Amino acid sequence: MAVLPIDTAKYTGIICAVPPAPRIADRETGRVRVDRDTGKTVYQVGLCLMSATSADVVNVSVPGEPAGVQNGVPVQVRDLVAVPWENEGRHGIAYRATEIKPLAATPSGKGTSQ
Numbered sequence: 001m002a003v004l005p006i007d008t009a010k011y012t013g014i015i016c017a018v019p020p021a022p023r024i025a026d027r028e029t030g031r032v033r034v035d036r037d038t039g040k041t042v043y044q045v046g047l048c049l050m051s052a053t054s055a056d057v058v059n060v061s062v063p064g065e066p067a068g069v070q071n072g073v074p075v076q077v078r079d080l081v082a083v084p085w086e087n088e089g090r091h092g093i094a095y096r097a098t099e100i101k102p103l104a105a106t107p108s109g110k111g112t113s114q
Helices: none
Strands: 013-022 024-026 042-050 055-063 075-078 081-087 090-096 099-102
Touching: 013 055, 013 075, 055 099
Parallel strands: 055 090
Antiparallel strands: 013 042, 042 055, 075 099, 081 090
């Protein structure tokens, strides 16, 4: 399976468009998906990836609940990757990240309400 890293530095902004929700592994039982590596519940977050000339909304899976991430909040995304998939004639691209968190203030303190 090819994992394609995405350079988030090329985007002019990344904003939460759909708040985090647990991913469901089995719709019949309601069992949530669990990350194999960390054992944490996998959450899905809709992110708007903006560049100078376009914007795309993608659903990104992340292990653990992203605290403080809600609609309209600018976020930082760590280790964003695209994973092409195919299953029984269907295909698409899944997006994953190791962390999604609200955009932090700059080290100089700009952008904070002190």
